[in-house]
Amino acid sequence: MNLSQLKKSVTGIIENNTSISYKLQSICDLLKQEIEYYDWVGFYFKNGDKQELKLAEFSGEPTEHIIIPFGKGICGQVAVSNKNFIVQDVTSQDNYISCGWKVKSEIVIPIFVNGENIGQIDIDSHTVNPFTSDDENLLEFVCKNVAKIL
Secondary structure, eight states: OOHHHHHHHHHHHHHSSSOHHHHHHHHHHHHHHHSTTOOEEEEEEEOTTSSEEEEEEEESSOOSOSEEETTSHHHHHHHHHOSOEEESOGGGOSSOOOSOTTOOEEEEEEEEETTEEEEEEEEEESSSSOOOHHHHHHHHHHHHHHHTTO
Protein backbone atom coordinates (compact mmCIF):
# COMPACT_ATOMS: atom_id res chain seq x y z
CA MET A 1 0.00 0.00 0.00
CA ASN A 2 1.43 3.36 -1.05
CA LEU A 3 -0.13 5.48 1.68
CA SER A 4 0.95 8.87 0.36
CA GLN A 5 -0.20 8.11 -3.19
CA LEU A 6 -3.57 6.85 -1.98
CA LYS A 7 -4.04 9.97 0.15
CA LYS A 8 -3.22 12.15 -2.89
CA SER A 9 -5.78 10.25 -4.95
CA VAL A 10 -8.44 10.66 -2.26
CA THR A 11 -7.68 14.38 -2.01
CA GLY A 12 -8.02 14.67 -5.79
CA ILE A 13 -11.42 12.98 -5.68
CA ILE A 14 -12.61 15.24 -2.82
CA GLU A 15 -11.44 18.38 -4.63
CA ASN A 16 -13.00 17.33 -7.95
CA ASN A 17 -16.01 19.37 -9.07
CA THR A 18 -18.50 16.48 -8.95
CA SER A 19 -21.43 15.46 -6.76
CA ILE A 20 -20.92 14.10 -3.25
CA SER A 21 -22.38 10.78 -4.37
CA TYR A 22 -19.90 10.56 -7.25
CA LYS A 23 -17.01 11.39 -4.91
CA LEU A 24 -18.05 8.74 -2.37
CA GLN A 25 -18.44 6.13 -5.11
CA SER A 26 -15.06 7.06 -6.57
CA ILE A 27 -13.41 6.64 -3.15
CA CYS A 28 -15.02 3.21 -2.71
CA ASP A 29 -13.89 2.14 -6.18
CA LEU A 30 -10.34 3.47 -5.65
CA LEU A 31 -9.83 1.72 -2.33
CA LYS A 32 -11.27 -1.58 -3.52
CA GLN A 33 -9.16 -1.48 -6.66
CA GLU A 34 -5.88 -0.38 -5.07
CA ILE A 35 -5.82 -2.49 -1.90
CA GLU A 36 -6.00 -6.17 -2.76
CA TYR A 37 -7.50 -7.31 0.55
CA TYR A 38 -10.30 -4.69 0.48
CA ASP A 39 -13.05 -6.91 -0.93
CA TRP A 40 -15.98 -4.64 -0.05
CA VAL A 41 -15.83 -0.90 0.64
CA GLY A 42 -18.87 1.15 1.57
CA PHE A 43 -20.24 4.16 3.38
CA TYR A 44 -23.08 4.01 5.88
CA PHE A 45 -24.74 7.18 7.19
CA LYS A 46 -27.16 7.91 10.00
CA ASN A 47 -30.69 7.55 8.62
CA GLY A 48 -32.30 10.86 9.53
CA ASP A 49 -33.43 10.92 13.17
CA LYS A 50 -33.65 7.13 13.37
CA GLN A 51 -31.24 5.10 15.46
CA GLU A 52 -30.00 3.25 12.40
CA LEU A 53 -27.48 3.43 9.58
CA LYS A 54 -28.37 3.41 5.91
CA LEU A 55 -26.08 2.11 3.18
CA ALA A 56 -24.91 4.74 0.71
CA GLU A 57 -22.24 4.22 -1.96
CA PHE A 58 -20.25 0.98 -2.01
CA SER A 59 -17.97 -1.12 -4.18
CA GLY A 60 -18.18 -4.90 -4.06
CA GLU A 61 -20.88 -7.52 -3.98
CA PRO A 62 -24.40 -6.26 -3.18
CA THR A 63 -25.38 -6.65 0.47
CA GLU A 64 -28.72 -7.26 2.14
CA HIS A 65 -27.58 -5.00 4.99
CA ILE A 66 -29.06 -1.75 3.66
CA ILE A 67 -30.26 -0.71 7.14
CA ILE A 68 -28.28 -1.49 10.31
CA PRO A 69 -29.72 -0.67 13.75
CA PHE A 70 -27.40 1.17 16.15
CA GLY A 71 -25.63 -1.35 18.35
CA LYS A 72 -25.99 -4.26 15.92
CA GLY A 73 -22.95 -5.69 14.17
CA ILE A 74 -19.62 -3.93 13.84
CA CYS A 75 -21.10 -0.90 12.05
CA GLY A 76 -23.90 -0.53 14.58
CA GLN A 77 -21.43 -0.73 17.44
CA VAL A 78 -19.28 2.05 15.92
CA ALA A 79 -22.41 4.21 15.59
CA VAL A 80 -22.76 3.95 19.39
CA SER A 81 -19.10 3.88 20.53
CA ASN A 82 -17.81 6.61 18.17
CA LYS A 83 -14.55 4.64 17.98
CA ASN A 84 -12.66 2.78 15.28
CA PHE A 85 -13.38 -0.94 15.31
CA ILE A 86 -10.97 -3.43 13.77
CA VAL A 87 -11.96 -7.08 13.71
CA GLN A 88 -9.13 -9.24 12.40
CA ASP A 89 -11.26 -12.41 12.59
CA VAL A 90 -15.05 -12.04 12.48
CA THR A 91 -15.54 -15.45 14.09
CA SER A 92 -14.26 -13.88 17.34
CA GLN A 93 -17.22 -11.48 17.50
CA ASP A 94 -20.55 -12.43 19.06
CA ASN A 95 -22.27 -9.28 17.77
CA TYR A 96 -21.29 -9.70 14.12
CA ILE A 97 -23.68 -9.44 11.16
CA SER A 98 -22.47 -11.78 8.47
CA CYS A 99 -22.25 -10.19 5.05
CA GLY A 100 -21.37 -13.50 3.46
CA TRP A 101 -19.32 -16.59 4.13
CA LYS A 102 -16.27 -15.11 2.38
CA VAL A 103 -15.88 -12.22 4.85
CA LYS A 104 -13.14 -12.97 7.37
CA SER A 105 -12.32 -9.51 8.78
CA GLU A 106 -13.72 -5.99 8.96
CA ILE A 107 -12.60 -2.46 9.79
CA VAL A 108 -15.01 0.40 10.46
CA ILE A 109 -13.99 4.04 10.97
CA PRO A 110 -16.52 6.73 12.01
CA ILE A 111 -17.04 10.02 10.19
CA PHE A 112 -17.53 13.10 12.36
CA VAL A 113 -19.08 16.40 11.29
CA ASN A 114 -19.08 19.14 13.95
CA GLY A 115 -18.23 16.52 16.58
CA GLU A 116 -21.18 14.28 15.68
CA ASN A 117 -20.79 10.74 14.34
CA ILE A 118 -22.83 10.97 11.12
CA GLY A 119 -21.58 7.85 9.36
CA GLN A 120 -18.69 5.54 8.66
CA ILE A 121 -16.59 3.76 6.14
CA ASP A 122 -16.79 -0.02 6.31
CA ILE A 123 -14.25 -2.41 4.78
CA ASP A 124 -14.73 -6.17 4.55
CA SER A 125 -11.89 -8.52 3.67
CA HIS A 126 -11.83 -12.16 2.65
CA THR A 127 -8.50 -12.46 4.49
CA VAL A 128 -8.00 -13.07 8.20
CA ASN A 129 -5.81 -10.50 10.00
CA PRO A 130 -5.03 -8.17 7.06
CA PHE A 131 -5.42 -4.75 8.68
CA THR A 132 -2.48 -2.69 9.98
CA SER A 133 -2.02 0.78 11.40
CA ASP A 134 -1.57 1.96 7.77
CA ASP A 135 -5.16 0.92 7.03
CA GLU A 136 -6.42 2.77 10.08
CA ASN A 137 -4.34 5.84 9.16
CA LEU A 138 -5.60 5.86 5.57
CA LEU A 139 -9.24 5.36 6.50
CA GLU A 140 -9.12 8.06 9.18
CA PHE A 141 -7.71 10.38 6.50
CA VAL A 142 -10.55 9.38 4.15
CA CYS A 143 -13.18 10.03 6.83
CA LYS A 144 -11.75 13.44 7.80
CA ASN A 145 -11.75 14.50 4.15
CA VAL A 146 -15.21 13.11 3.42
CA ALA A 147 -16.49 15.06 6.44
CA LYS A 148 -15.41 18.29 4.72
CA ILE A 149 -17.87 17.74 1.84
CA LEU A 150 -20.89 16.59 3.86
